[in-house]
Amino acid sequence: MYFDYMKSCADEIGIEFDEIAYEKFIRYSEMLIDWNSRVNLTAITDMDGIIKKHFIDSLKVFEFTKLRKAQKIIDVGTGAGFPGIPMKIVNEEFELTLLDSLNKRIEYLKEVCRELDLDNVNFVHSRAEDGAKMPEHREKYDIAVSRAVANMAVLSELCLPFVRQGGYFIALKGPGVEAELNEAKRAISEMGGKLLEVINVTIKDTDLNHNIVVVEKVSRTPQKYPRQAGIVAKKPIR
Numbered sequence: 001m002y003f004d005y006m007k008s009c010a011d012e013i014g015i016e017f018d019e020i021a022y023e024k025f026i027r028y029s030e031m032l033i034d035w036n037s038r039v040n041l042t043a044i045t046d047m048d049g050i051i052k053k054h055f056i057d058s059l060k061v062f063e064f065t066k067l068r069k070a071q072k073i074i075d076v077g078t079g080a081g082f083p084g085i086p087m088k089i090v091n092e093e094f095e096l097t098l099l100d101s102l103n104k105r106i107e108y109l110k111e112v113c114r115e116l117d118l119d120n121v122n123f124v125h126s127r128a129e130d131g132a133k134m135p136e137h138r139e140k141y142d143i144a145v146s147r148a149v150a151n152m153a154v155l156s157e158l159c160l161p162f163v164r165q166g167g168y169f170i171a172l173k174g175p176g177v178e179a180e181l182n183e184a185k186r187a188i189s190e191m192g193g194k195l196l197e198v199i200n201v202t203i204k205d206t207d208l209n210h211n212i213v214v215v216e217k218v219s220r221t222p223q224k225y226p227r228q229a230g231i232v233a234k235k236p237i238r
């Protein structure tokens with residue numbers, strides 16, 4: 001029922017989309033609705049909303065075309081798997097790490113990846129503040145993506161420490177991101193980042209107007225970041 005819609009969105013973005021991917025998205029949506037009754041995963045529970053506001057919104061990250069060549073991507077605060085799982089369904093090439101502080105969500109994601117036969121996915125149950133201190137994760141990723149986790153100042157401190165020098169941190173944001181970006185200037189540069197571009201995206205047949213914020217990692221993150229869990233959100237760098 002939604003195949004033509006998803007295919008035309010994928011064409012607009014310039015990514016491959018076929019029946020196999022579609023079947024996976026449908027199974028994913030069924031699991032999301034089913035698990036949502038036991039584990040709090042999403043407030044969006046109608047099929048139309050799931051397809052447009054979760055799946056297509058997630059796939060819009062590919063508008064940043066350099067992401068298509070990345071080999072290691074981490075999704076920080078992935079929740080029910082957004083944007084990481086939709087990205088993985090349409091592009092099996094990269095290694096995906098899904099990180100979230102809530103174990104029930106990680107358990108759900110393991111089940112989704114098993115069911116959808118998605119390979120090369122790692123699961124990390126940790127707060128980003130702790131995960132980014134671990135040698136196996138610190139500055140080990142080409143790209144860190146994140147959606148709906150925190151404001152840009154906080155998110156920069158949570159995500160940029162995962163990114164290798166020369167890589168990118170990508171935040172999926174709503175409309176009116178300028179004020180947030182202004183307040184995050186210092187945090188971004190402290191973490192070794194530099195704002196590269198903001199890509200405005202719309203989602204077909206909706207009035208949604210979102211922004212993909214791309215921050216390049218131009219220098220290493222000082223060891224003292226991220227600060228301890230709790231402090232980062234309570235006292236954002238200004």
Ligand SMILES: C[S@@+](CC[C@H](N)C(=O)[O-])C[C@H]1O[C@@H](n2cnc3c(N)ncnc32)[C@H](O)[C@@H]1O
Pocket residue numbers: 076077078079080081082083099100101102105126127128129146147148149158
């Ligand atoms: C509003 S949900 C968004 C989930 C998903 N990214 C999306 O767009 O639908 C925020 C998620 O971030 C996780 N989270 C919040 N703070 C975090 C932190 N410091 N470290 C790791 N995960 C965190 C929460 O457990 C939750 O699953």
